[in-house]
Amino acid sequence: MHRPTTAEDEVAAELAEVRPGLVSRYLAELPGARAAVLSRLWRALAHEPLPWVTGRESGPDGLTLRLRDGRRLDGPAADPYRTDAYVDAVRLAGCAYGDPARLMADLGVADGTAFVAELGHSVASLALSRAGQPDDPDEWPEQDWEWEQRVVDGHPFHPNCRSRPGFSVAEQLAYGPEHRPVVELALWPVPAGRTLLTGAWPAELRDGERLLLPVHPWQAAHVLKGRPERVLGGARPLMSLRTLALPGGPHVKTALSARLTSSVRDISGYSIALSATLSAFAESLAARTDGLLCFTRTLGAASADSPDLAAVLRESPREYAGPGERVVPVAALAGTGLPARPGWSAAFARLALTAGLRLLELGVALEAHGQNLLVVLDGRGDPLRLVYRDLADIRVSPARLARHGIAMPELTGRIVTDDVGALRRKLFGSLVAGALAGTVGSGAALGAALETAVRDLPRTGDLAVLREEPLPAKALTLMRLSPRTPGDQWALLPNPLR
Incomplete structure (x- = not known):
């Protein structure tokens, strides 16, 4: 009986057609890619509130999960903040599994079919991404988009870190930022009178009474299914893939109706309508951060x-x-060697927590993960200040703003909440369990950096919770396995300060 064709096989076959010289490197990268994705999946199995995991037992030989169907799943001790590929196999009912997709398939959980396929894509795409890297990359890129393209492995904790179902190998090579392509955007003409527009729209993206909307070429081919009249060349994809740096100018976030990691990356009318208001509000907040x-x-x-x-x-x-x-995206810091410098991680954590907690006290919780948050470094590589981008998923508390005499902007919908728990989860989950943990790479290193960083911070109620209570993190695997449950779901991780 023949072995079923896997995503790894499909990518290898396509690669042999479009880039045959890369096949051997791709095959060599597959074991490491499986371990990297399995390590992320093991973190989720060990720490997320999955309903079919009924018990967890730690022992001298590692961790055992007891499953609802009576089986046992055994693996190493699971550090929820560890980012290296330290899990090369786990044992389900005594059988070893090194392939995360095969493990998930044999677990047989409800609503798991799509996730199994995405895990396979994640492994194959990650191996492809690693295979395409230069042997001797420049240590300090000069262009902002070059820093973005150094983030090869994607999300440090999501098992679907490189999942791109719907993208052929040729399209991954043509559009994936880690492959360093130059992309030609379609300019889609839309009558101005039929367009929801906020802010200004540049003259070079207008054609008489029509607006020219930049469209990702994948979107043009697979969703809009049309040929554009005009194109804009020279765009460089950033780490989010659908956001690109235009030559000599701004960045453009495009709609991309494909599922990358967990979400379909379109752009809602809600986000468009609030974008100018949020941008002006953020400018006023920046003045309060010294x-x-x-x-x-x-x-x-x-x-x-x-x-x-x-x-x-x-x-x-x-x-x-x-x-x-x-200016360096926080997600790219782990590859710079900076976090290994004595005192560097503590200094960076102090900077990030000072800014994040100050805004939280005022009433704004940032989604400060490694993609949205960037750090400005001086010539020695020391952190000076932070830059934040993409305000679409922050949270704003009218009650906290009022307490500090700040006028509430005209915002509605999911962004607005006075739920203190939701505000803290938003910041702590993205900044501490996400950006900072992904930078330092282990619970011990995160605890050491935080312990030094928090000593001189103002003693607010938010800081007390950060110091004393379990640390929230998005339960990314649970969310993917819960298609009928809207919104974020959360795991509570051991507090590295305790």
């Missing part, structure tokens, strides 16, 4: 009455770097 935090301005946002045809133009973060300074 120069610790800047926000990239949203220049314009437009939608043709569809989440599949929309675009947001915003400043490049490099606008907030002075001579001799570099």
